[in-house]
Amino acid sequence: MRVHLLCPGDPTQRTGGYLYDARLVQGLRDRGHEVLVHPDLPEALPDGVVLADGLLWTALGERGARLAAERPVAVLLHSPLWREAGPHARIPEEQALRRAALVIATSARTAADLDVASVIVEPGTDPAPPARGSGTGRLLCVATVTPRKGHDVLLEAVRRLRVPHELRCAGSLERDTGWVAGLPEVPGVRWLGELDGPALARELDAADVVVHAARYEGWGMALAEALVRGLPVVSTPAGLFDGRDPGCRLEVPPDDPGALASALERVLGSPELRATLRERALGVPLPTWPEQVAAIEALLRGCDGSGTRRTGRSPGPPARR
Template identity: 40%
Template sequence: MTLPIGRPIHILSPGPISQLTGGFGYLRRLAAGLAERGEEVAVHELPGRHPFPDEEARLEADLTAARIPDGALVLVDGLALPAAAHALWMERYRLRLAALVHHPLHLEAGLDAETALVLRRLERDALALMRRVIVPSRATAADVMALEVPADRLAVVNPGTDRVAPAPHPKWAAAPGLGKAGPVILCVATLTPRKGHLVLLQALATLTDLPWTLVLAGSPDRDPAHAEAIRAAIAELGLADRVTIAGELEAVALEARWHLADLTVLPSLHEGYGMVVAEALARGLPTVATTAGALPELLPPAAGGLVPPGDAAALAAALRPLLADPTARAAAAREALEAGGALPTWDQSVDLFRAELARAATAQGAGA
């Protein structure tokens, strides 16, 4: 049995930890798992705007860090780094700092060159203060090493997956799909530029000779202007009768969508891990994704397909056989289920993460 870390763990979350994204899901499962293992865990939900902080976010980060007792272990979510940068610098001698970096913020799609450069410098300087930097994939580890984080302070801990039985209905049989108009495609992703929805719509606009429907499950509120661009593209491409924007779904509603889907797609321009792909594989769903970031680490091509990011023609070519041929879907589903069974469980991931936090608790101070 692993001994407790021996000091409180304070988690700095960029806003409510209940937010329905993969990154916040990782943070929630981590906090709960550490508490279940006897650790003393305090989650600090920093108000204000993130990751491009306003004055409220910066001030609350300063006040929160100042209240944390001397010698405590502080885990900072990467999305909170811009707001907390000043606080981390001021408290670097007093607190034991670690970071969970889902993906470097300066790699976010849609940033102008100046903003990306400012973010890169901020992330580099903040991560230099960390005793341990934990990332979800080898691809993100490489991105973080490019920010001058030494390899001996860096660790990869893949998020876990729940062992979910495939849907009980015979969805891999010869029927064309469960939707009223052919196979149901599910895309679970916030409506932001990095997720590549516009590329997906362009691809599907070339596949209207086939029956299919698309469900977009993700918040339209994180980038309202981009969400409106997606709605406009749906109308302009003549796809309004095929595409449903379901919005951000709670767990039960999302699980229902998983069970109704015939395949899933994640057309991201960058992914630090791709928890949606892991969830699809665990459910035995054929999955088409891009080669961006960590996605090739997760998805075997035979489980659906991997295509270059931003390439609508390649995405359409990968989707066509899965939409047209139930036998192809069934073969990809079997590969997906096998790949999903090899993914780590949440218990395994939390145990590994806990071990890395224990190293952070005893490591030499990085910023000292």
């Protein structure tokens, strides 16, 4: 099978959507398929299945409409664009997605955020040894530094902590430099920038607690990596946790630095609570990348231009919404 992936920007970016795309490309190639990656819609597109990243698909406008009229297109929806751009962008986004023969959402939360039928294929995970920690109260936040990720709330919460701690933030500082420049300086905080896979694995291994303060999180791939390693997690709501053991993390509401500070103090101050969270995290079943690549492979084979839109969750029996 030949697959044309339409994916804007630098495909090596270390964000959840780009990491998902990269793992899918490699996984399909490992399974013997030809995958061609295009940063935009080429004027001439050879035969093959077209899979468009939602970031690019909505922006294509009439070009996308013409393509969808000529051949079936599957769209990968990582996060609703209107959550970043504002409610005014919701209707155009839904209109663009309805042109696709198939929409693959990467979480049930993302799927429910748009009035478009979709199939859910969550991100996969890789096996990893349990984190060893540092024993110093090291907090780790893994998130691109943008308003949606809530670093302003996190910094205020950390400023209020009355227990020993340090905070390390891994994630690009280049997506919204104006926002970054306006963040306050807080003692004990280190900005690591965007890390490659091995560097991030080292940070996760040395962390004592993973913290996430996003205002909206469709899934949370870094949170999944934390659970795989048995790391205690303090987080605002995220799609990863929907339908999974509520005891695997401490959840706090968005935009509430007081609640976040209180939860962090509870975890940092209690070895017993950290041990409980560790045990529950390690017990959370999560899909693997080979499973999820196989699920998308099957969906792409079935994207035959019939226009049938399916809803469900993969792996496992479809769950309609």
